[in-house]
Amino acid sequence: MTGIPFILRFREFSFFGYLDGNAKRNQPTVPMRQLFVLILIIVLSTAAISCNDSEIQDVQNQFPPLEYAIAIHGGAGVMSRDMPAETREAYIRSLTEALTIGRDLLAEGASSLDAIESVIRFMEDDPLFNAGHGAVLTNTGTAELDASVMDGRDLSAGAIAGVKTVKNPISLARHVMENSRHVLFAGEGAEHYADQAGVERVENSYFITDNRRRQLERAIERDEVSLDHSGGSATGYFPESANDRFGTVGVVALDRDGNLAAGTSTGGMTNKRFGRVGDSPIIGAGTYADNRTCAISSTGTGEEFIRNAVAYQISAIMEFTGASLHEAASIVVHEKLKEGDGGIIGVGSDGSIAMVFNTPGMYRGAANSEGLFDVKIWD
Numbered sequence: 053m054t055g056i057p058f059i060l061r062f063r064e065f066s067f068f069g070y071l072d073g074n075a076k077r078n079q080p081t082v083p084m085r086q087l088f089v090l091i092l093i094i095v096l097s098t099a100a101i102s103c104n105d106s107e108i109q110d111v112q113n114q115f116p117p118l119e120y121a122i123a124i125h126g127g128a129g130v131m132s133r134d135m136p137a138e139t140r141e142a143y144i145r146s147l148t149e150a151l152t153i154g155r156d157l158l159a160e161g162a163s164s165l166d167a168i169e170s171v172i173r174f175m176e177d178d179p180l181f182n183a184g185h186g187a188v189l190t191n192t193g194t195a196e197l198d199a200s201v202m203d204g205r206d207l208s209a210g211a212i213a214g215v216k217t218v219k220n221p222i223s224l225a226r227h228v229m230e231n232s233r234h235v236l237f238a239g240e241g242a243e244h245y246a247d248q249a250g251v252e253r254v255e256n257s258y259f260i261t262d263n264r265r266r267q268l269e270r271a272i273e274r275d276e277v278s279l280d281h282s283g284g285s286a287t288g289y290f291p292e293s294a295n296d297r298f299g300t301v302g303v304v305a306l307d308r309d310g311n312l313a314a315g316t317s318t319g320g321m322t323n324k325r326f327g328r329v330g331d332s333p334i335i336g337a338g339t340y341a342d343n344r345t346c347a348i349s350s351t352g353t354g355e356e357f358i359r360n361a362v363a364y365q366i367s368a369i370m371e372f373t374g375a376s377l378h379e380a381a382s383i384v385v386h387e388k389l390k391e392g393d394g395g396i397i398g399v400g401s402d403g404s405i406a407m408v409f410n411t412p413g414m415y416r417g418a419a420n421s422e423g424l425f426d427v428k429i430w431d
């Protein structure tokens with residue numbers, strides 16, 4: 053994917069209506085150069101698109117804009133192609149049901165916010181995903197949940213981090229966005245807020261499944277073993293298997309009124325410690341939505357997504373360079389992040405869809421008003 057940044061390096065030419073660095077605005081350009089650049093763009097764009105098949109189902113620029121569009125993810129990682137058929141089918145079934153909920157709501161004229169909240173609640177309730185019931189466990193065997201939501205109309209946002217008793221964290225995040233003057237509540241304060249807001253709370257044991265208990269036991273074992281080989285580990289996290297590593301859920305949507313929204317919900321990373329919080333509740337890293345550009349939800353190694361302000365950076369590249377959603381997402385996922393860090397889903401204000409990842413797989417799905425309905429794990 054080296055083609056896209058290379059293309060953008062030529063933005064000083066007026067073809068893009070953009071000036072790089074300290075080049076002067078309205079600088080006259082040379083027609084032959086423009087022709088050369090144009091040919092280069094066509095050649096490199098074709099190469100860029102065909103060399104990465106993780107993006108083949110992206111929906112590129114739409115004109116006129118689509119009536120509605122939605123994309124969902126259930127985490128990115130090293131999903132083995134040898135996973136048991138029943139496991140694969142269970143994921144495909146659940147993703148299909150989740151996508152159907154969102155697609156139908158948008159088709160009926162629901163707001164993008166209502167659609168993403170409904171879909172994420174469904175995924176939080178499904179123990180397959182690392183969010184709500186079935187979330188991964190911390191080093192001490194508890195579930196600690198993070199979530200965020202953003203409204204592309206006015207950049208309003210709400211988030212919660214490290215909650216242990218909120219049944220559907222995404223709904224509390226939305227409540228924070230719509231009814232408080234703040235953006236992010238953490239820990240006990242967030243739970244106190246949930247009581248005031250009338251958002252359902254449950255015992256922590258509600259979130260914990262046998263699978264996740266076993267996963268934690270293996271993670272702790274591996275931790276001891278892994279330390280022998282990985283004293284230099286940057287994160288200190290040693291998830292028990294790459295299959296379990298990422299399972300966060302996220303939804304982005306464009307509704308019939310042209311409004312974008314994004315939401316993300318997670319249990320974080322297995323064996324996390326000391327109140328660790330990842331990117332999922334961080335606006336601009338795990339979640340971002342701006343009607344002028346796009347809505348983004350991230351999944352992967354949260355620390356890297358925070359460092360690179362991934363969700364906002366994609367929006368900013370679109371805003372400041374005129375790049376398409378697909379181009380901007382490809383730059384950030386393939387050039388800024390490292391191989392294996394994770395991926396993003398995005399919907400543009402025109403209904404374009406990007407699902408870009410640098411891991412072998414990402415549980416994902418996309419649907420739109422043109423009849424697209426697709427659910428995938430790998431290519």
Ligand code: ASP
Pocket residue numbers: 127128182297298299300318319320321329330331332350351352353354355394
């Ligand atoms: N991004 C999440 C975190 O770091 C994990 C994930 O996406 O699965 O907490």
